[in-house]
Structures are given as structure tokens and as C-alpha cells.
Amino acid sequence: MVKIILIQALPANRLESRENLDRALKLLARCQGQKADLICFPEYFPFQGDAELARAARDLEAYIVAGLVEEDRAKRYNTATLFDRRGNLVGRQRKRTLGKLERRAFQVVPGETWQVLETDLGRLGLPVCIDFWGQPEATRQLAAQGADLMVNIAIFPVLRRHWPMAALTRAFDYYLPVVGVNTAAFVGEIGGRHYPHQGGCSFAIQPPAPADDQEMAGLVRNWDSLRDWLTLHDSEAEEVFSVTLDLEGARKWRPLVQERFGILGL
Numbered sequence: 271m272v273k274i275i276l277i278q279a280l281p282a283n284r285l286e287s288r289e290n291l292d293r294a295l296k297l298l299a300r301c302q303g304q305k306a307d308l309i310c311f312p313e314y315f316p317f318q319g320d321a322e323l324a325r326a327a328r329d330l331e332a333y334i335v336a337g338l339v340e341e342d343r344a345k346r347y348n349t350a351t352l353f354d355r356r357g358n359l360v361g362r363q364r365k366r367t368l369g370k371l372e373r374r375a376f377q378v379v380p381g382e383t384w385q386v387l388e389t390d391l392g393r394l395g396l397p398v399c400i401d402f403w404g405q406p407e408a409t410r411q412l413a414a415q416g417a418d419l420m421v422n423i424a425i426f427p428v429l430r431r432h433w434p435m436a437a438l439t440r441a442f443d444y445y446l447p448v449v450g451v452n453t454a455a456f457v458g459e460i461g462g463r464h465y466p467h468q469g470g471c472s473f474a475i476q477p478p479a480p481a482d483d484q485e486m487a488g489l490v491r492n493w494d495s496l497r498d499w500l501t502l503h504d505s506e507a508e509e510v511f512s513v514t515l516d517l518e519g520a521r522k523w524r525p526l527v528q529e530r531f532g533i534l535g536l
Contacts (some may be wrong), residue, residue: 329356365398392418401438469506479519
């Protein structure tokens with residue numbers, strides 16, 4: 271079982287503000303003593319702070335996923351960045367499907383590939399925002415690389431309520447646990463204009479992991495909706511909350527479920 275803390279942070283009006291890093295470190299301080307395996311921030315939060323987040327990961331002895339803007343060879347990327355329990359940089363997943371606003375305001379450019387990251391928890395896929403829920407290709411490639419968990423950091427000016435339902439589709443396609451973390455509701459100042467952002471709806475999705483074949487057969491025969499896979503946090507306020515997911519159980523039952531539904535070729 272993996273304990274994951276989702277930090278539904280309230281950003282400053284300007285996402286690039288140093289205030290967001292200070293806020294992130296205060297929120298991480300609230301995770302002390304909780305023995306988390308993985309702690310997740312939303313997209314573009316705290317925007318910067320590799321060294322500070324690495325130290326926090328080491329102090330907490332937990333993996334941390336953060337929404338950071340990476341600068342590499344005069345280019346900028348919107349990334350989900352992963353630090354390990356010792357504060358080492360495991361890797362960055364660059365967002366590929368970029369909106370017009372973020373291109374213009376932050377001068378970010380699209381990434382090119384999706385790559386699972388190896389951890390002692392299993393293999394993590396970190397597709398950013400719409401790369402995960404908006405189209406199937408990122409999940410297809412990450413599942414083919416043996417992903418055990420999808421971590422979907424996001425930020426929503428629109429379509430926040432669609433997000434968990436679309437994530438359920440991806441979770442069923444590949445029988446994968448998923449966590450999604452959004453910001454709290456705020457009004458962002460981006461490129462000199464103000465944009466209300468829809469907060470909340472951070473979630474966890476756990477595909478069932480029953481004890482035996484008979485129990486699994488009973489579950490499958492009675493499936494009508496997948497809503498009971500979903501734990502949804504509806505509040506739009508800043509929150510720090512934890513979920514526990516069974517990655518090993520989902521991994522065990524994945525081949526059987528995919529074979530039963532004929533979806534091995536996705």
C-alpha cells in the first residue's frame with residue numbers, strides 16, 4: 271500500500287511569484303510525521319524551487335511531485351518534476367499539449383516524449399494536465415512502459431468537472447490507479463490579465479483488488495458504473511489530504527481484466 275498526500279494549494283495571483291515556493295514549503299511542513307510515500311503539488315506550483323523541494327523531500331523521506339518550469343538550453347518547459355526520498359532529482363515529465371495562454375505568458379514549449387520514472391513504489395507516469403485526460407496517447411505509451419500509477423497534476427480555467435470522469439476512462443482502459451491534484455480556486459494574473467481558475471475536484475482512483483478469482487468475477491459481473499473507484503474532494507479551498515492506494519493489487523489483476531474486456535491491444 272502506498273500513502274499519498276495531495277496538496278491542493280492556493281497559489282498567489284501570479285503563478286511565477288516567489289510567494290508560491292514559500293507557500294509550498296509551509297504546506298510541506300504540515301506533512302511532517304505523516305509518513306507519506308509520495309506528496310503531490312498541482313501544475314505550475316510552486317513554479318520554481320528545485321533545491322528547496324529536494325531538501326524537503328530528504329527531510330520528509332518522501333517522493334515529491336511538483337509543478338515546475340524547467341529551463342534547458344534557452345527553452346522553457348512546463349513539467350511534473352519528481353524528487354526521491356533522498357532529495358535526488360528522479361526526472362521531469364514535460365507537458366506536450368500546451369494551451370495558447372501558457373505558451374504566450376510563460377514562453378513554454380512542448381515536450382516530445384512520455385517516460386515512466388522508476389521508484390521504490392513502482393513505475394510512475396506523470397502526464398501533465400490535459401496530456402492525461404484529454405487524449406489517450408500519453409497513457410497508452412506510459413502503460414506500455416509498465417506504469418503502476420498515474421500522477422496527474424493540473425490547473426483548470428475550464429473543464430474541472432470533466433476531469434475526474436475522463437480520468438476514470440483512462441484508469442479503466444489500463445486498470446491503473448490514478449491521483450489528480452488541482453489548485454484551490456483563485457484568480458490568476460497571467461500576461462497582465464485576470465483569469466478565474468476552478469479549484470478543487472482533486473481525486474484518487476483505485477481499481478478494485480479483490481482477494482481471489484471468485485470475488486473478482488462477482489465484481490465484474492455487477493459493474494455498472496466506476497464511480498466507486500473514485501474518491502473525490504469537492505472543496506475548492508486549500509486542502510492537504512491523504513489517500514492510500516494498492517498498486518500491487520491493481521498490477522495483479524490488470525492482465526485478467528484487460529483480457530476479459532479484449533483491450534490488451536490498446
